Amino acid sequence: MGQQANRSGGSLKVLGKRLPNLDAVERVTGRAKYVGDIDIPGMLVGRALRSAQTHARIVSIDTSKAEALPGVKAVVTYKDAPKVALWGHRGYVLNDRVRFRGEAVAGVAAVDAETAEKALKLIAIQYEVLPFVIDPEEAMKATASKLFEDGNQEGQARILTRGDVAKGFTESDKVIERMYHCPTMWSGSLEPRCAIAQWDGDRLTLWASTQAPGRNQDNLCALFNLPDANVRVIASYVGSGFGTKSANHMDEGLTALLARKARRPVKLQYSREEEILDSNTRFETKFYAKVGVKKDMSLHSLDVRCITNLGAYHTRLGGLGNHCTHVYRIPNVRTEQYRVHTNIPNTGPTRGVGDPQECFGLESLIDEIATEMGWEPLEFRLKNIKRTGDPIARGGAGTEDGRLVTQVLDKCLEEGAARIQWSRRNATPGAGQTGPKMRGIGVAATERGGGGGQGGTTIKVFKDGSVVLFFASTDIGTGTRTTLPMIAAETMGVPVSSVRAVSGDTELAPYEGGSFGNRTLQGTGRAVEAASRECLRQILAAAGPMLNNAAPADLEMQDGVIRVKGQPDRNVALSAVMVRRGNIVATSITNQPQTGMDVERTSGAHFAEVEVDRETGKVQVLKYIAAHDLGRPMNLTIVENQLEGGTIQGLALTQGEEMRFDPRTGACLNANFLDLKPPTALDFDPRMLEAIVVENESILGPYGAKGLGENPTHPGMAAIANAIFNAAGIRLREVPFTRADILKALSEQQTTPGRTA
Amino acid sequence: MANDDREKLSVSRRAFLKGGALATGALSSTLIPLGPAEGADRAPEATDLDPRRSKIELKVNGVAYRVDVPNTTTLATLLREELHLTGTKVGCDRMQCGACTVHVNGRSVYSCTVPAVDAAGTEVLTIEGLAKGDTLHPIQQAFVEHSGFQCGFCTSGQIMSTKALLDRNPQPTEDEARQALSGNLCRCSAYKKILESVMTASRLSRA
Amino acid sequence: MENFSYSRPATLKEATAQLGKEHGKIAIMAGGTDIYGGEMKDNLLAPERLVHIKHLKELQGIRQGTGSLRIGASTLLSDIVESPVVQKQAPLLAMAAGKIGTLQIRNMGTLGGNLCQRPRCWYYRNNYPCYKHGGNACFSAIGENDQHAILLGGPSFIVHPSDSAPALVALGASARIVSGTGERTVPLDKFFVTPRENVRRENVLLPNEILAEIDVPNAPAGSKAIYVKEMVREVWDFALCSVAAMVTLKDGVVQDARIVLGGVAPVPYRAVKAEAALKGKTLDEASATAAGLAAVDGARPLSKNAYKIPLTQAVVKRALLSLA
Numbered sequence A: 001m002g003q004q005a006n007r008s009g010g011s012l013k014v015l016g017k018r019l020p021n022l023d024a025v026e027r028v029t030g031r032a033k034y035v036g037d038i039d040i041p042g043m044l045v046g047r048a049l050r051s052a053q054t055h056a057r058i059v060s061i062d063t064s065k066a067e068a069l070p071g072v073k074a075v076v077t078y079k080d081a082p083k084v085a086l087w088g089h090r091g092y093v094l095n096d097r098v099r100f101r102g103e104a105v106a107g108v109a110a111v112d113a114e115t116a117e118k119a120l121k122l123i124a125i126q127y128e129v130l131p132f133v134i135d136p137e138e139a140m141k142a143t144a145s146k147l148f149e150d151g152n153q154e155g156q157a158r159i160l161t162r163g164d165v166a167k168g169f170t171e172s173d174k175v176i177e178r179m180y181h182c183p184t185m186w187s188g189s190l191e192p193r194c195a196i197a198q199w200d201g202d203r204l205t206l207w208a209s210t211q212a213p214g215r216n217q218d219n220l221c222a223l224f225n226l227p228d229a230n231v232r233v234i235a236s237y238v239g240s241g242f243g244t245k246s247a248n249h250m251d252e253g254l255t256a257l258l259a260r261k262a263r264r265p266v267k268l269q270y271s272r273e274e275e276i277l278d279s280n281t282r283f284e285t286k287f288y289a290k291v292g293v294k295k296d297m298s299l300h301s302l303d304v305r306c307i308t309n310l311g312a313y314h315t316r317l318g319g320l321g322n323h324c325t326h327v328y329r330i331p332n333v334r335t336e337q338y339r340v341h342t343n344i345p346n347t348g349p350t351r352g353v354g355d356p357q358e359c360f361g362l363e364s365l366i367d368e369i370a371t372e373m374g375w376e377p378l379e380f381r382l383k384n385i386k387r388t389g390d391p392i393a394r395g396g397a398g399t400e401d402g403r404l405v406t407q408v409l410d411k412c413l414e415e416g417a418a419r420i421q422w423s424r425r426n427a428t429p430g431a432g433q434t435g436p437k438m439r440g441i442g443v444a445a446t447e448r449g450g451g452g453g454q455g456g457t458t459i460k461v462f463k464d465g466s467v468v469l470f471f472a473s474t475d476i477g478t479g480t481r482t483t484l485p486m487i488a489a490e491t492m493g494v495p496v497s498s499v500r501a502v503s504g505d506t507e508l509a510p511y512e513g514g515s516f517g518n519r520t521l522q523g524t525g526r527a528v529e530a531a532s533r534e535c536l537r538q539i540l541a542a543a544g545p546m547l548n549n550a551a552p553a554d555l556e557m558q559d560g561v562i563r564v565k566g567q568p569d570r571n572v573a574l575s576a577v578m579v580r581r582g583n584i585v586a587t588s589i590t591n592q593p594q595t596g597m598d599v600e601r602t603s604g605a606h607f608a609e610v611e612v613d614r615e616t617g618k619v620q621v622l623k624y625i626a627a628h629d630l631g632r633p634m635n636l637t638i639v640e641n642q643l644e645g646g647t648i649q650g651l652a653l654t655q656g657e658e659m660r661f662d663p664r665t666g667a668c669l670n671a672n673f674l675d676l677k678p679p680t681a682l683d684f685d686p687r688m689l690e691a692i693v694v695e696n697e698s699i700l701g702p703y704g705a706k707g708l709g710e711n712p713t714h715p716g717m718a719a720i721a722n723a724i725f726n727a728a729g730i731r732l733r734e735v736p737f738t739r740a741d742i743l744k745a746l747s748e749q750q751t752t753p754g755r756t757a
Numbered sequence B: 001m002a003n004d005d006r007e008k009l010s011v012s013r014r015a016f017l018k019g020g021a022l023a024t025g026a027l028s029s030t031l032i033p034l035g036p037a038e039g040a041d042r043a044p045e046a047t048d049l050d051p052r053r054s055k056i057e058l059k060v061n062g063v064a065y066r067v068d069v070p071n072t073t074t075l076a077t078l079l080r081e082e083l084h085l086t087g088t089k090v091g092c093d094r095m096q097c098g099a100c101t102v103h104v105n106g107r108s109v110y111s112c113t114v115p116a117v118d119a120a121g122t123e124v125l126t127i128e129g130l131a132k133g134d135t136l137h138p139i140q141q142a143f144v145e146h147s148g149f150q151c152g153f154c155t156s157g158q159i160m161s162t163k164a165l166l167d168r169n170p171q172p173t174e175d176e177a178r179q180a181l182s183g184n185l186c187r188c189s190a191y192k193k194i195l196e197s198v199m200t201a202s203r204l205s206r207a
Numbered sequence C: 001m002e003n004f005s006y007s008r009p010a011t012l013k014e015a016t017a018q019l020g021k022e023h024g025k026i027a028i029m030a031g032g033t034d035i036y037g038g039e040m041k042d043n044l045l046a047p048e049r050l051v052h053i054k055h056l057k058e059l060q061g062i063r064q065g066t067g068s069l070r071i072g073a074s075t076l077l078s079d080i081v082e083s084p085v086v087q088k089q090a091p092l093l094a095m096a097a098g099k100i101g102t103l104q105i106r107n108m109g110t111l112g113g114n115l116c117q118r119p120r121c122w123y124y125r126n127n128y129p130c131y132k133h134g135g136n137a138c139f140s141a142i143g144e145n146d147q148h149a150i151l152l153g154g155p156s157f158i159v160h161p162s163d164s165a166p167a168l169v170a171l172g173a174s175a176r177i178v179s180g181t182g183e184r185t186v187p188l189d190k191f192f193v194t195p196r197e198n199v200r201r202e203n204v205l206l207p208n209e210i211l212a213e214i215d216v217p218n219a220p221a222g223s224k225a226i227y228v229k230e231m232v233r234e235v236w237d238f239a240l241c242s243v244a245a246m247v248t249l250k251d252g253v254v255q256d257a258r259i260v261l262g263g264v265a266p267v268p269y270r271a272v273k274a275e276a277a278l279k280g281k282t283l284d285e286a287s288a289t290a291a292g293l294a295a296v297d298g299a300r301p302l303s304k305n306a307y308k309i310p311l312t313q314a315v316v317k318r319a320l321l322s323l324a
């Protein structure tokens, strides 16, 4: 493979540089059209009627008054909704049952917003109110109110075992048990969900704010029983997603249903409150963990029981990742996951899926056992982490049948420790500090799959030598509309400025699911590299006759000029070749490469220095280092931006973003930004945050790249909890870390003196 | 007006706007650009037929308009739906995100919560008013150079707040810059690159 | 939001003439950040008519009175923050107003609106049928109450959300209130009412009255003041607890002290016991700590807000020490 040559690094012309995003001008001038900005003549305003019930059965629903209102063009209810489940979802676009407060029970399309809103009020619904349950452990009880006929548990418990944990604990020298809790947390975007549907006979076009146009297309085809060729999904500018837009959602189907019934295009724009209540938010986890170690500082046995609160509905994904089995060498591991439905809003994969929650649990636990044993937590980690060459499971099973390659977690830990000056930490947590402000340093490690999977692209080279790249996954702020053209420019030897990307259009590009799970750069990137190579092959073949019949093997292209190797003055411009050749089009669909035994992951380590105010309970982050493996960086500016942003999103979970439910009504009480408290520019000073790109190269990705979108969000909660412990000697096992929690823990600490670190 | 009539009207207006004759078109019955001298300091007038609608005159990016909207209309909606200036984004509609930041009479405000009737007689500046033709404003240049965004949804607001800052304080410190932009959320948390962009913007604007 | 008719009266007289006899139907809008941006958008309120007083010249601006500043109710918060005379004669107010929301909010909201804004209690804002909405329960009492009152609570446990209010009470300001039939002046610490006095409203204004002007006595010569606000976020947040503290010192000894708390009671809470504890004392760690303890004397926390007690103690102590 030509990649090998490029791996030497020295010859790269475009990749590895800091380049501005290719679509930056559109974004800074306000010209970029997000779905909500699109206007189609004759378009109607769609609105959803959201139920004020938490759990109820619809006895009757009368829409006649709404339909009679002048200006109303369509009203739909569960009776209109096809009985086709959404992606992995238990429910339909609209249901005859309300399973969370805020669930849509009807949709309206009208000539303007005022009419649509008036119509919503005219829909009369009679409910049979059912008891509700919002705590997942309550919901597991036989006596709990049932959301679904077959109960509240989603499938069987997911159990994964390696070795024998019970035996492992008896062999251990020390065993501790703890519980870590992450509540349901908001994880949406700044752009609220929005969709526009337009029918032309039995052909449907849907503009959506989605990460996954391909999945949306699949879903709409199933809903309306249409061939793939009849459904086109377009997601050009997407106001970020963080996973919440990676699964199919009811709004796309609802918009299409309304447009079909009204025979007019319909736009359904979510309000902020709707976006918070009805997207796929980050799920609650109750993580019960037991760990055993031996005196020789080795981790010996780990048993985890995790209860995941899926809320009313679920997408196919959702559960823990692989931290428990993949980060450390532990001979005996067992994880048991229960996925439980309750009457809170639907949840789904959001940045890291269950990894941040799992990382919080595991990395806090590792710190706690180290403290119990009097071990230095970094040394303990370095002694136990998996390194290149260590056995690791290839599939989802426990058995370690593969071999870990290109793993640099050790380097992440070492470089991060050096940068934060780890030796400054308190040898005895919480000790020796005078005055009300206590400082401490903590660490947390993480890992995840590097992304990839099937990818596809079509590349067109035009007569003047300009290039357009079509791919059906999306740029949700991740910069793929810049890095993928950079890969094409590098591979073909054309200037980046001559390459443009058209993303997120299922009709123009080969099928791809979408952009999620660290996948686009590797998966689509491989296809871009392959298709670019094919374009280059055709270009060189066409250039030969123009250069005294030089053999293509003797030709190369640089900066859009084809020349005979070693004879730079024998050359011809790409545009001249293309004028003679006409268009060149190449399509590539690539699968995940076969790697045999080899397993590649991507890892990272975070280090936090915090100051805890003993009197006010305030925690301030003074320094934060995020050291990551992402293979070879394709564009350092974009890489840093992703690392910095992802890191702050992880830290945000320590400050707020918990969705708070009223125990008596099941209503979410804080579905707005003021009360969810996403961080502002002042909360985590960006200057204290430093991202480190640890040198590495992937064996799988194009030019050695690995995906990186998810990982920086994982370790924040654990790194901060561990730093708070180091500062103040208090252990927080529930996020967010509120003033109330901290002041309470400090006062309990005072009343139980003699506690050793 | 019956709903269906209004619908026709708005459709024809949309079609007309598509033609790009925004600044000069005398065809629309609800959107009449005015001469430069008019439009200033005028209170809204109730529409003859419906006291819950108002005729509003205002200037946006130097162009004067007269629109007739329901009193519930916000300035953000007026800009986006009546004038088709969709660079101003709405992320929360509650003064809680900053995506809708524009300048009214030189002050930065959340247009999602400025009643359109309150904006009557004012001069509004939006993101669309910054670039001169194809030449980006120095602040925009700086955001391009540093990738002061990820998804870009907050970017118009960040840039308008940067402009408000630099108009009053051309050479801010980093702390002043963070403070001045603390009314604009970036959910992607591109805060570090945004800060770099603001500092470069200050340099470029003074150059 | 329900549609409404709109008026922009030209004079204060015209404005008062348009007001009605009950709250709600005809409503006053100043900057609109709360009434329009909050109450009406969230369907807590659907007035038939809005009387817009932001543009009234009579209600705008900062004037010199005798020994005081007279600030029109419709003056924008950002004008107050930036005003050199306010910074000089009532720096406490400038500091407190600077802590309100964000720059954009201060560019939109007015002083009068800030004093008259409605509570931020989640149950109130989610339209639960609580006392404030005419019902007969306070849902926070046995619900999510981590942000609620530890002092003077009951039957409603809201906290007063305004940042300018504690500063103005500390400064001894008074409110000039105008109606169609006349006007009255009310000291600001009598302007706000506890739920026991009137469970539905937070101040003494009648439906036909407009808060026209705030008279702010110049800070006493030799006094020093500070406003400290604790929030979950660094900005764009209401106070978990705040303190407006002003002391007059002579040779390090406290001659006079004003300590007013925000975010802990349904009204700006004048901590008279803390003030008394300070008088005649040298301002130092011991006296500041004692004042902090005295400030929360009598506090009765709900199930989730006990943390406000040590927090308030610490904030009072630190505010005072910063003035020593």
Ligand SMILES: Cc1cc2nc3c(=O)[nH]c(=O)nc-3n(C[C@H](O)[C@H](O)[C@H](O)COP(=O)(O)OP(=O)(O)OC[C@H]3O[C@@H](n4cnc5c(N)ncnc54)[C@H](O)[C@@H]3O)c2cc1C
Pocket: A674, B094, B095, B096, C027, C028, C029, C030, C031, C032, C033, C034, C035, C036, C037, C038, C053, C073, C074, C077, C099, C100, C101, C102, C105, C108, C109, C110, C111, C112, C113, C114, C115, C116, C117, C118, C161, C162, C163, C164, C205, C209, C210, C211, C212, C236, C237, C238, C239
């Ligand atoms: C996101 C957000 C954050 C905020 N953060 C803070 C904060 O940190 N600190 C803080 O103190 N406030 C905060 N606020 C509240 C904001 O400061 C106030 O809403 C603003 O000051 C009110 O001023 P306004 O002119 O917009 O009032 P309006 O919304 O116009 O009016 C508010 C209320 O007062 C009445 N009113 C107004 N003026 C008069 C008058 N002259 N006479 C009689 N009645 C009158 C109105 O009828 C209405 O009931 C925040 C608001 C939001 C939306």
Ligand code: FES
Pocket: B089, B090, B091, B092, B093, B094, B095, B096, B097, B098, B099, B100, B101, B110, B111, B112, B113
């Ligand atoms: S849309 Fe106006 S502040 Fe969020």
Ligand code: FES
Pocket: A190, A239, A240, A477, B149, B150, B151, B152, B153, B154, B155, B185, B186, B187, B188, B189, B190
């Ligand atoms: S760039 Fe996405 S919200 Fe700021």
